[in-house]
Amino acid sequence: MHRERRSTGRASERGYSLMELLVAGSLLGGLMVGITSSATVVSDLLRTQHIRASDAIVLNVMRARVLADARESTRAFCSGAERVVFNIEDTGGNPLFVTEYSVEEGKLVRWRTPPDKSFVLADEAQTLDCTSLGGEGTEVSVLLGKASSPSHFYFMVGELPEESS
Numbered sequence: 735m736h737r738e739r740r741s742t743g744r745a746s747e748r749g750y751s752l753m754e755l756l757v758a759g760s761l762l763g764g765l766m767v768g769i770t771s772s773a774t775v776v777s778d779l780l781r782t783q784h785i786r787a788s789d790a791i792v793l794n795v796m797r798a799r800v801l802a803d804a805r806e807s808t809r810a811f812c813s814g815a816e817r818v819v820f821n822i823e824d825t826g827g828n829p830l831f832v833t834e835y836s837v838e839e840g841k842l843v844r845w846r847t848p849p850d851k852s853f854v855l856a857d858e859a860q861t862l863d864c865t866s867l868g869g870e871g872t873e874v875s876v877l878l879g880k881a882s883s884p885s886h887f888y889f890m891v892g893e894l895p896e897e898s899s
Contacts, residue, residue: 782883789885793878796842796855797887800874803833803844810872810891812864818874820891835874837862842876860884869893 750758804810807820813834822831834845835855842859845852860877867873871892879885 785880785883789879789883792856793885793887796876796878797889799844799855800835800876800887801889803835804889804891807833807891812866812872815864816862818862818864818872835862837876842878 803820806822808823809821811819811821813819817834817836819835820833821829822833823829832847834847836843836845837859840857840859841854842856842862843852844855856878858879860879860881861875862877863875865873867890871890873890874888876887877884878887
């Protein structure tokens with residue numbers, strides 16, 4: 735009796751060849767590299783987005799405070815190229831309150847007299863540039879954030895024309 739041997743072709747019976755295992759391992763390795771690279775890119779994007787959102791919040795709070803001081807002031811001027819001063823004056827031109835902004839040791843600082851008190855408005859401030867435009871007003875530019883992702887804030891405080899009596 736002669737029995738014929740049949741090959742079913744199932745891997746469970748015959749096992750995998752070395753070539754099949756190498757191809758599967760290579761494909762799996764390539765897939766893992768792709769997944770790891772994608773995860774790294776997404777992580778970096780989320781970190782960058784978080785930094786930008788934090789900078790935007792700080793910038794909005796700072797802008798609201800500076801503009802509120804500018805609106806309530808009766809006079810704005812530059813005290814040097816890196817300091818802006820807002821005065822609230824009485825009818826005789828005497829300062830009642832003086833509010834000063836400057837960048838000190840990498841921080842945007844607000845100083846108010848009276849009560850002679852300062853506080854930090856923003857960390858990681860790079861520059862504050864103040865330019866007097868004569869009768870036109872005062873131009874202020876503030877650069878915040880890290881050098882790799884700076885945020886720029888610019889405003890101009892105009893001079894109101896003198897009221898004629």
